[in-house]
Amino acid sequence: FHCFLLFPTCLYPHTHTRTRAHTGPARQFLEQALTICPTDPLIFHEMGVVAYKEADYKVAGDFFLKALNLTSGEAMEAWEPTFINLAHTFRKRGMYKDAIKYYERALSVAPKSPMIYTSLGFTHHLQGELDDAISYYHKALGIHPRDTMTTDLLKLALNDAMQEFSIKGDDD
Structure with a gap:
């Protein structure tokens, strides 16, 4: 179950703050969203994006992995950006084999x-x-x-x- 179905506009404020590179308000908003919907993979994906923008690639990768673990195999095409973002975090950390693995997973859903x-x-x-x-x-x-x-x-x-x-x- 995804909270965005209950609150379809809940991520819009975050998108606004993220595009302005103000990660503090975005982080606060997402942390608040996690208290409401602690199992929503979209929130974990967005937390990963914020951590990535802050150059905290380990934390970003952890959030992206958590998002993928919460998807329970549903419509993997929709999670292509998460595979790509996770691969980017591994590449940024010099973990090239892991990066390639997740780029290939992304390629399997978006050839x-x-x-x-x-x-x-x-x-x-x-x-x-x-x-x-x-x-x-x-x-x-x-x-x-x-x-x-x-x-x-x-x-x-x-x-x-x-x-x-x-x-x-x-x-x-």
Whole structure:
């Protein structure tokens, strides 16, 4: 049962404060909402967003995990943003394998999302796995060819791969 069904506008004030980057009022509002609806996964998701904005990635990840645990398998497509946000928290903490796991979970419910492919590419890129990074960037651009950020990341990965190749070539 989700409290937002009883109070459909209850998260609007939080959205307003969050967009203005005032996490204090948003946090207070959400903590109050948790006292009313302590098992609502949407509130835990939003608490994770607030913690993420405060760069508290461990706490944010814990909130996102709690939200997913409370969903009890219902309409997982609706929880794609939570999978992505959780993956971002792992990536920010350098936990790349966990990040990839949750990006792939997000991809399983949203296989046409160029952002997920770009995020996977970026995570592989951070690990120096250039072939995988390039492949994911290409997949993202296959869906959204005019994405300048992904294009720039692809160029960086290709340059890194060329440098790596030339260094290996010099060693031979």
